[in-house]
Amino acid sequence: MYNFNFEPVFAGFDQLLLGAWLTIQLSVAAMIIGLIVSIACAAGKTSGIAPLRWVIDAYIEIIRNTPFLVQIFFIFFGLPSLGIFLTPNSAALVALVVNFGAYGTEIIRAGIESIQKGQIEAGTALGLSKLQIFRYIIMKPALRTVYPSLTSQFIYLMLTSSVVSAISADDLAAAGNNLQSQTFASFEVYIVITIMYLVMSVGFSTIFSAIEKAAFKYPLSR
Amino acid sequence: MPLIRPFGINEFWIIVLAAQWTIALSAIAFAGGGIGGLLIALMRVSDAKWPRLIATGFIRVFQGTPLLMQLFLVFFGMNILGFAINPWLAATVALTLHASAFLGEIWRGCIEAVPPGQREAATALGLRYYNRMRYIVLPQASKIAVAPTVGFLVQLIKGTSLAAIIGFTELTRQGQIINNATFSPFMVFGTVAAVYFVLCWPLSVLARRMELRFSRATAR
Numbered sequence: 446m447y448n449f450n451f452e453p454v455f456a457g458f459d460q461l462l463l464g465a466w467l468t469i470q471l472s473v474a475a476m477i478i479g480l481i482v483s484i485a486c487a488a489g490k491t492s493g494i495a496p497l498r499w500v501i502d503a504y505i506e507i508i509r510n511t512p513f514l515v516q517i518f519f520i521f522f523g524l525p526s527l528g529i530f531l532t533p534n535s536a537a538l539v540a541l542v543v544n545f546g547a548y549g550t551e552i553i554r555a556g557i558e559s560i561q562k563g564q565i566e567a568g569t570a571l572g573l574s575k576l577q578i579f580r581y582i583i584m585k586p587a588l589r590t591v592y593p594s595l596t597s598q599f600i601y602l603m604l605t606s607s608v609v610s611a612i613s614a615d616d617l618a619a620a621g622n623n624l625q626s627q628t629f630a631s632f633e634v635y636i637v638i639t640i641m642y643l644v645m646s647v648g649f650s651t652i653f654s655a656i657e658k659a660a661f662k663y664p665l666s667r
Numbered sequence: 668m669p670l671i672r673p674f675g676i677n678e679f680w681i682i683v684l685a686a687q688w689t690i691a692l693s694a695i696a697f698a699g700g701g702i703g704g705l706l707i708a709l710m711r712v713s714d715a716k717w718p719r720l721i722a723t724g725f726i727r728v729f730q731g732t733p734l735l736m737q738l739f740l741v742f743f744g745m746n747i748l749g750f751a752i753n754p755w756l757a758a759t760v761a762l763t764l765h766a767s768a769f770l771g772e773i774w775r776g777c778i779e780a781v782p783p784g785q786r787e788a789a790t791a792l793g794l795r796y797y798n799r800m801r802y803i804v805l806p807q808a809s810k811i812a813v814a815p816t817v818g819f820l821v822q823l824i825k826g827t828s829l830a831a832i833i834g835f836t837e838l839t840r841q842g843q844i845i846n847n848a849t850f851s852p853f854m855v856f857g858t859v860a861a862v863y864f865v866l867c868w869p870l871s872v873l874a875r876r877m878e879l880r881f882s883r884a885t886a887r
Contacts, residue, residue: 447747510821510867511860512828514839519860522852600731607733611832618735631743639736646731 464620483549508547556587700766707771729768
């Protein structure tokens with residue numbers, strides 16, 4: 446019978462906490478920048494300018510139909526041959542932004558398309574500028590409609606971020622790899638880390654539903 | 668033989684042929700996940716409390732943790748259970764469990780989307796659980812399920828790339844190996860990405876078409 450030994454894992458627990466903190470920072474930063482990329486791409490896709498739409502479509506299809514691991518290898522190992530050198534952590538951030546941007550664009554586009562034409566016409570009739578219409582009449586209700594999809598995509602992003610350990614960024618999974626190579630308690634280390642990821646995803650979904658309750662007070666009209 | 672060899676047509680074909688392992692791994696995980704997923708979905712919509720709780724917990728754990736950690740846990744867990752470390756077996760088991768949880772959750776939604784009147788009518792006609800599911804509920808649910816299932820297959824194929832990290836030589840791992848010999852990461856990972864794209868994109872398009880056709884058919 447195997448004897449579980451969690452002692453070395455808890456002796457190195459501060460390493461794991463440090464890794465978890467970087468995972469949180471990476472995911473939150475990637476989400477915020479990725480959201481900006483998504484809104485820009487979704488605006489571009491619905492703008493009616495055909496070449497712009499083709500480029501954005503190609504970006505979305507390429508990212509959504511290739512694995513994140515290959516994307517990060519391409520960015521981390523491939524870009525230096527173009528003269529772009531990135532540290533593991535910044536390569537991880539870039540890869541997560543690029544990845545989240547593709548999924549986010551489709552989610553936000555769906556939100557924008559759910560806005561009825563009459564709303565925009567009413568905005569024009571009220572004399573709002575194009576930017577005002579985009580911000581208050583299109584984006585605000587659109588973001589609300591897609592809020593649940595966006596938040597679950599964020600949690601998926603955080604779980605996916607464990608893959609950045611493959612290029613030895615300093616995230617939670619990488620902290621685990623280091624700890625298990627120091628202690629040889631592989632199974633115990635990964636059990637603890639998996640539980641930490643689970644706690645983070647439950648924690649984030651709790652925070653997101655609290656934000657939803659606080660931010661979206663007015664009733665949805667259908 | 669020089670230490671660094673150029674990326675040529677041979678290297679290209681080695682990478683392309685490694686896709687067979689990606690396809691094999693995806694196919695096995697999809698078949699296993701199909702069986703497991705059906706079981707989880709049925710447990711999840713069961714009237715009995717315990718099966719429902721177990722299935723809910725299973726789905727929560729697998730959807731709330733990274734696939735990479737699931738792979739590591741199975742990989743090292745098998746060693747603890749006394750099996751020799753075997754990346755091929757570990758990847759198959761982990762991806763099957765992963766697919767079971769995701770397909771279980773997708774199919775639960777499809778089963779619940781079948782109007783409850785159908786089930787009630789079947790019960791009123793005297794059909795027991797097995798026949799009710801077999802002839803009334805599942806055939807209707809499966810129509811709803813096709814598009815999201817194909818969509819998940821794309822996610823699964825991409826997920827098999829993580830088996831490279833535990834040392835199973837599929838498409839991504841073969842790319843790493845070739846990259847270590849040729850030092851042309853741009854070409855190597857570009858080729859690897861292109862092969863994944865060729866595998867996944869037709870499925871993505873198919874899933875989208877089926878979804879569109881289905882929503883048109885049910886719109887009336």
